[in-house]
Amino acid sequence: MSCDRFKHDLHAYFRQELAADRAAWIDAHAAACGDCGELMKLAREISCRDFVDTLNEYVEGDIDADRRAVFDRHLAICPDCTNYVDSYRKAMDMSMAAFLGRPVIPAEPPPDLLRAIFEAKKRRG
């Protein structure tokens, strides 16, 4: 029962929306209960703000194994960051598709451009 209440209130705790006595109870329960203490430790390991601020390094694989493990543990408990990373990747993929997957120019260079380049070469050597 206490653990259910802890989990229910944890998000509000991190939003700092709980009254002082409720917040103190959360701290006390985390200190007393092994499982909830672990959950609190995970939730405190990295904030969503820090996660989102540096997730480019995670997405690009530009981090060491320890840091990657911190990100992975955060994703395991945070649906918001999971959804954010997923949409960030989708936007990246779509931006590549938008430019590289589309023949925006003909396969042959425009004759006028070629002429201009060759003439400029003659003029300027």
Add this chain to the structure above:
Amino acid sequence: MEAAAGAPAAIGDEAVLEALKTSVDGAFELLVRAYAVRMRSVALRILRNAADADDAVQEAFLSAFRALPRFEGRSGLGTWLQRIQINAALMKLRAKRPAEALEEGDVDELLPRFVGLGVHEEHLRPWGAAPDAPAVREELCASVRAGIDGLPEKFRIPLLLRDIEGLSNDELAQELGISVNAAKIRVHRARQALRALLEPTWRSLVP
């Protein structure tokens, strides 16, 4: 990642370099014919205007040809030319200073917001899977292009050079004359802004 100007040329690099030994004009023509399309696509993405792009392509080929005897072949000719084209296009862009749809500060408004001890201000709903239907994809791509076009140059150019032209973070930093960390941050902010700009279209098109 496929880099637009870094892919192998239809006419081999060896042919261009070999021709250079016997006929300077012939080598120049080979070089231009082999790479003009890809050079122009790089310039068009950066400058977004055909006339400006063509000027930048011309400048790039002339300066590339002057530098060609010093080409060391550490990277492929295509990659080397791509960097020269990026430089020429950026020089042209700096000279023009185009009107921007968004101000630099507007990008901050597109970043996620946090409350309390750093949790998301609002719950984020998942995006649907990327669609396969060509018409839907094209609509999303159009939205992406419009979104990127509207970004301030400070963010648009790093995004293009990193994600579309395929420069590494180090190369990007060197190209922009900023630290690697600053380059990474600009690309990240640009992607975040693009994500926010794309979200309404994505949600309306992908259930």
